[in-house]
Amino acid sequence: MGEDGDSKNTPLLLQQSSGTRQGGRHPHKRTGTLWSAVAHIITGVIGSGVLSLAWSLSQLGWIAGPIAMLVFAFITLLSAFLLCNCYWSPDPEHGPVRNPSYLEAVYSNLGETRAWLCGFFVHINLYGIGIAYTITSAISIRAIQESNCYHKQGHQAACNFGDAYYMLIFGFVQIFMSQIPNMHDIKWVSLVAAIMSFTYSLIVLGLGIARVIENGMIKGSIEGIPTATVMEKVWLVAQGVGDIAFAYPYSLILIEIQDTLKSPPSENETMKKASTISVALTTFFYLLCGGFGYAAFGVDTPGNLMTGFYEPYWLIDIANACIVLHLVGGYQVFSQPLFAAVDRWFAQKFPDNEFLHHSHTLKLPLLPPLRVNLYRLCIRTAYVASTTILAVAFPYFNQVLGILGALIFWPLSIYFPVEMYLKQRNIEAWTGWWIALRTFSYVCxxxxxxxxxxxxxxxxxAKLS
Known part of the structure; x- marks a missing residue:
C-alpha cells in the first residue's frame, strides 16, 4: 500500500469531527488485533439502547420482535462489510491512501458536498445523543430515589419523583466537565463509561432472569401488547423498530477502529471478522436482555427496563448509578468532537479574535489555578443548556431513542456506505450488484x-397527553 496522504485539503469542519484523533492522516503505530477490534466494537455498541429492547419486543411480540433484531443485526453486518472496503482510497499522486475516519472516507470517495451532508447528520446524531443521555440519566437518578422509597415505605407507597430537577443537575455537571481543557484526551473517561455500560447491562440481564424464575412463567404474547386501535399499534411498532435501530449501528467508529489494526493480514479482512464476531455476540446479548425483560413483565414491560425493578434495592441502586456514571462520561465522549468542529470553524473565521483565543486564570480556594476561556465558557454552556432544555421539554425515553435511531440509521449506516462502495468499485448502473445494493438502500x-x-x-x- 502507498504512503499516508495529506489531510490539509479536507474541509476544516470535516477533519476528524467524528473521531478522537486530531490532525487527519498523520501516521501512527498500528498494533490492533482481531480481538482488540472486537472489544472496541462491543464497547461502542452496547450502551443505554439495551434498556429499551424489552419494551421494543413487547410492542412487536415474541415472533416479530426477535426477527426484527436479527434483521437489524444482518443489516448492520452488511453495512460494516461495505464500509470496511472504504478504509483505503485510490489517489493518482500517492497511490492508495488511508481514510482514518468515517467523514474522511466520505470526503475521499464522494466529494465535498456529500461530505458536508454527512457531517450534518453526524453532528445531529451527536447533539441528539446529548439529549437522550440527559433524559436517561434523570430516569436513572429518579429510579434510585424510587427504589429506596419503596424499600422503606413498601411497594404500595406513593413514591413518585419528577425528572426535570435531575436533568438540571446533570446539565450543570456537564457544563463544568465541558470546560476541562483537553477532555477529549482523557482516556479514563471512555474507560469508566465502558466499564459502567457492561456492569449495568449484565445487572439488567441478571434481574430479568431472576424475575422470570420468580414468576415461574414466561409472560408476553405473539402479538405483543394489545392496543385500542390498529393505528395505535402501528405507531408503537414503529417506535419499537426505531429503538432497535438505535441500539445497533457503529458505522461512525468502524473506520477509526480499523485504523488501529496492524497488517498483515489486511485491515479489511480483520475488520470483517471482528464485525461478524461482534455483531453475533451483541445480538445474542440483546436477545437475552430484551427477551428476559419482556418475559419478566409481559404487558407491563417498562420503556426503560431498569425502572421496572425495585428489589434488591441496593443492586438497583448500583445499576442505576452505573448508568449515570456511564452517561456523564458518554455525554462528553460524544460532545467533544462537536465542540472541536465548532472551535475549528470559529478559529478559521476569526483567526485573530481576542475573545476566542485569550484565557483568564481563575483561582478558587483549595483548588489549583484554572484557565478559563470566555468563548469556550459561552459556547459550551449554551450547547449543554440547549440539550438540557430540550430534554426537559421532551422527557420521553423511547420516543427520543426511536427518533435518533431512525435519523442515523439510513443516512449513516446505509446510504453513505452503499454509495462509497458503488463509487470505489466502479459498479455500473443497472448491473445485478448495483440493483441489489440500491434496493437494499431503498428498503432501509x-x-x-x-x-x-x-x-x-x-x-x-406523549406531549399532548
Whole structure:
C-alpha cells in the first residue's frame, strides 16, 4: 500500500469531527488485533439502547420482535462489510491512501458536498445523543430515589419523583466537565463509561432472569401488547423498530477502529471478522436482555427496563448509578468532537479574535489555578443548556431513542456506505450488484421513514397527553 496522504485539503469542519484523533492522516503505530477490534466494537455498541429492547419486543411480540433484531443485526453486518472496503482510497499522486475516519472516507470517495451532508447528520446524531443521555440519566437518578422509597415505605407507597430537577443537575455537571481543557484526551473517561455500560447491562440481564424464575412463567404474547386501535399499534411498532435501530449501528467508529489494526493480514479482512464476531455476540446479548425483560413483565414491560425493578434495592441502586456514571462520561465522549468542529470553524473565521483565543486564570480556594476561556465558557454552556432544555421539554425515553435511531440509521449506516462502495468499485448502473445494493438502500429508507414517523407521532402524543 502507498504512503499516508495529506489531510490539509479536507474541509476544516470535516477533519476528524467524528473521531478522537486530531490532525487527519498523520501516521501512527498500528498494533490492533482481531480481538482488540472486537472489544472496541462491543464497547461502542452496547450502551443505554439495551434498556429499551424489552419494551421494543413487547410492542412487536415474541415472533416479530426477535426477527426484527436479527434483521437489524444482518443489516448492520452488511453495512460494516461495505464500509470496511472504504478504509483505503485510490489517489493518482500517492497511490492508495488511508481514510482514518468515517467523514474522511466520505470526503475521499464522494466529494465535498456529500461530505458536508454527512457531517450534518453526524453532528445531529451527536447533539441528539446529548439529549437522550440527559433524559436517561434523570430516569436513572429518579429510579434510585424510587427504589429506596419503596424499600422503606413498601411497594404500595406513593413514591413518585419528577425528572426535570435531575436533568438540571446533570446539565450543570456537564457544563463544568465541558470546560476541562483537553477532555477529549482523557482516556479514563471512555474507560469508566465502558466499564459502567457492561456492569449495568449484565445487572439488567441478571434481574430479568431472576424475575422470570420468580414468576415461574414466561409472560408476553405473539402479538405483543394489545392496543385500542390498529393505528395505535402501528405507531408503537414503529417506535419499537426505531429503538432497535438505535441500539445497533457503529458505522461512525468502524473506520477509526480499523485504523488501529496492524497488517498483515489486511485491515479489511480483520475488520470483517471482528464485525461478524461482534455483531453475533451483541445480538445474542440483546436477545437475552430484551427477551428476559419482556418475559419478566409481559404487558407491563417498562420503556426503560431498569425502572421496572425495585428489589434488591441496593443492586438497583448500583445499576442505576452505573448508568449515570456511564452517561456523564458518554455525554462528553460524544460532545467533544462537536465542540472541536465548532472551535475549528470559529478559529478559521476569526483567526485573530481576542475573545476566542485569550484565557483568564481563575483561582478558587483549595483548588489549583484554572484557565478559563470566555468563548469556550459561552459556547459550551449554551450547547449543554440547549440539550438540557430540550430534554426537559421532551422527557420521553423511547420516543427520543426511536427518533435518533431512525435519523442515523439510513443516512449513516446505509446510504453513505452503499454509495462509497458503488463509487470505489466502479459498479455500473443497472448491473445485478448495483440493483441489489440500491434496493437494499431503498428498503432501509422505507424502514427509516416508518420508524421516524411512528417515533415523532409517539412524541407528539406523549406531549399532548
Amino acid at each position: 429508507l422505507v424502514v427509516t421513514i416508518f420508524a421516524l414517523s411512528g417515533s415523532i407521532g409517539g412524541l407528539v402524543n
